[in-house]
Amino acid sequence: MIEVTGAAKAFAVRRRTGRLRRSRTVVHAVRDLGFTVPRGAFVGLLGPNGAGKSTTIKMLTGILAPSAGTVRVCGLDPSRQRTALARRIGVVFGQRTTLWWDLPLRDSLDLARRLYRVEGRAHRARLAELTDLLELAPFLDTPVRQLSLGQRMRGDLAAALLHAPELLILDEPTIGLDVVSRATVRGFLERLNTERGTTVLLTTHDLGDIERLCPRVLIIDHGRLAFDGDLDRLRAEVGGERLLVVELARPGPPLRLPGVAVDRVEGPRQWLRLPEGESAAAVIARLAAGHEVRDIALRETGIDEVVARLYRGDRAYRAQ
Structure with a gap:
């Protein structure tokens, strides 16, 4: 579905250095980026601000042409075959809407289907399905400007999926949503991928989205691919300490x-920090042999801390 080989994107930035002088600096947003995404996959794209995520998304959708390397999406060159690609992909930007602000949501979706040239009968069937899955019925006749953020996001998802795209690209789809709206969007995306086989590429800062939805994670840092794999392998490669929470029969010294x-x-409760590589089972056995223990809980390093360590460059990483 997506093939990126040696992709790079550089921008020329001009800055004023004097009253009549300007300097020209080349900024490399993406450098030698390469990865593939098979059909039917659900992949998370992570990276700190300024890492090159947005530039990568724009190259995948044809908004930007790569300065070097190749990008293929659905077998097409995005920048040269942008119109043909638009009929085969859906794109949702969490901070921007594709809906018409003053029109009811229903009319906005009708205009969207005309832009994509979706036949009337197919549109009605598709809209009925999306209305049910995204729970749009209560506000289909409400002007977009009066919708809550969660309702608008569901409307944007519907607009992006009216033409039944093969690939859905999402940029921060749950940003600013409340707990209920976030759960609704996540559940819908999960069903879309598992039941319909739609390929999904998700860019987000919400690591809850990643843990719930993405079996595979791509992490971009300084324009390069820093990691490609699942969350378990990310935890294993980054490593880190774990906490063993022990409740003793009575209070005592450390x-x-x-x-x-x-x-x-x-x-009576103590938090023990286990170094990397230390067997929790061995520690528990030593504890049980010398102390009266009432309860034990092992806390693994959270995915947010794991990714933060990767961003900080605590270790040397390479994509595999």
Whole structure:
């Protein structure tokens, strides 16, 4: 579905250096980027601000042409075959709407289907399906300007899917949504991918979206691919300490175990920080042998902390 090989994008930036002088600086937004996405995949695209995510999305959708390398989407060259590509993909930008502000949502969707030249009968069937899945019925006749952010986002999703695209590209689709709206959008995207086989590329800063939806993650940093794999492999490669929460029978001084640091103590409960590579089972066995333990819980490093470590460059990474 997506093939990116050695893609790069550079921009010339001019800055004033004097009253009549300007300097020209070349900014490399993307450098030697390469990855593939098969049909039917659900892939998350992550990266800190300024990493090159938006530039990558714009090259995939044909808004920008790469300065070097090749980009193919649905077998097409996005920048040269942009009209043909638009009929085969759907795009949703969380901070921008494709709906008409003063029209009821129903009329906005009708205009969208005319832009995509969707036949009337197919449109009615598709709209009925999307209305049910996205729960649009209560506000189909409401002007877009009066919709809440969550309702508008669902309307944008419907507009992007009216022509039954093979690929859906989403840029921050849950930004600013409340808990209920976020859950609705996530559930819909999950069904769209699993039941319809639609390929989805999701760019987000909400790591809850990634954990819930994306079996595979691409991480871009400084315009290059820093990681390509699943979340379990990301955790394994980044590594890090885990917390073992131990509740003893009675309060006591910090536990003393070889190689294990006590993070904090609150009454009978102690938080033990396990170093990378340390077996939790071995630590628990030593604890049980020398102390009366009431309860134990192991807390793995959260995905937000894992990604933060990758962004900070705590280790050397390479895409595999």
